Amino acid sequence: MRRPLMIAAVLVVGLGACAPAGDGGSAASTTRSEGATAGAADRVADYDAGAVPGGPGKGARFGLGRAASVAQVSLMDHDIGPEGAELPAGRGTGREGAALYAVQCAACHGPKGEGIAPLFPQLIGREPAAEDFRFATDPKLPHTIGNYWPYATTVFDYIKRAMPLTAPGSLTDAQVYALTAFLLSENGVIADSMILDAASLRQVRMPYRDRFVPDDRKGTLIVK
Numbered sequence: 001m002r003r004p005l006m007i008a009a010v011l012v013v014g015l016g017a018c019a020p021a022g023d024g025g026s027a028a029s030t031t032r033s034e035g036a037t038a039g040a041a042d043r044v045a046d047y048d049a050g051a052v053p054g055g056p057g058k059g060a061r062f063g064l065g066r067a068a069s070v071a072q073v074s075l076m077d078h079d080i081g082p083e084g085a086e087l088p089a090g091r092g093t094g095r096e097g098a099a100l101y102a103v104q105c106a107a108c109h110g111p112k113g114e115g116i117a118p119l120f121p122q123l124i125g126r127e128p129a130a131e132d133f134r135f136a137t138d139p140k141l142p143h144t145i146g147n148y149w150p151y152a153t154t155v156f157d158y159i160k161r162a163m164p165l166t167a168p169g170s171l172t173d174a175q176v177y178a179l180t181a182f183l184l185s186e187n188g189v190i191a192d193s194m195i196l197d198a199a200s201l202r203q204v205r206m207p208y209r210d211r212f213v214p215d216d217r218k219g220t221l222i223v224k
């Protein structure tokens with residue numbers, strides 16, 4: 001639950017100032033509470049906010065959102081799996097990544113990647129007390145890319161798809177390689193002189209790779 005809640009909080013903070021807080025928003029929240037106080041659960045199930053007077057129109061529900069454009073979808077329509085077969089061309093170094101990090105990432109993740117609690121996770125740091133997955137029993141110990149992530153390729157995938165939070169998809173592939181190199185070297189996973197590209201990134205083995213197992217549970221409450 002923690003992650004979705006965090007995202008929701010960030011979106012509210014980030015978008016609150018420019019969200020269309022006018023008629024659409026207030027009409028939706030007023031009618032929703034009327035619907036809720038009106039009572040029975042079956043009526044709530046049939047409830048169509050778009051059908052109320054002043055609402056956006058029958059079937060239009062809350063009248064929020066718009067269809068994603070092809071260009072917007074294509075910014076996220078790529079998957080780089082653990083083997084890294086889909087990694088794109090390009091290359092970058094930790095030094096280049098450090099400069100980018102300062103401009104694009106430090107405001108949220110801290111100048112040294114130490115994170116800003118409670119919303120922005122720590123990215124850098126190998127707290128000795130937390131090694132060996134001890135944050136699993138003591139959540140106060142930080143888990144970071146170095147002491148937690150199973151694959152280096154998915155660090156690239158995550159940054160390319162999701163960061164910076166306010167403009168996902170805005171980084172070039174070379175910039176993502178550079179930022180990945182910076183984060184991996186600062187976490188003591190690769191040498192800081194290493195040039196990261198598709199071939200070299202595929203070779204990187206994360207320290208705690210073997211602590212992860214495939215989740216092949218089949219719909220029952222098996223604890224692995």
Ligand code: HEC
Binds near residue numbers: 101145
């Ligand atoms: C506006 C704030 C913001 C900016 C700027 C930002 N991030 Fe993030 N980042 C977040 C938040 C919030 C999360 C947690 C998202 C979640 O847990 O779902 C996150 C998560 C991450 C993670 C995953 C951490 C983990 O271990 O789960 C990585 C890696 C990351 N960011 C890298 C970057 C990089 C690289 C940049 C710069 C290009 C960047 N971020 C810029 C807010 C930001």
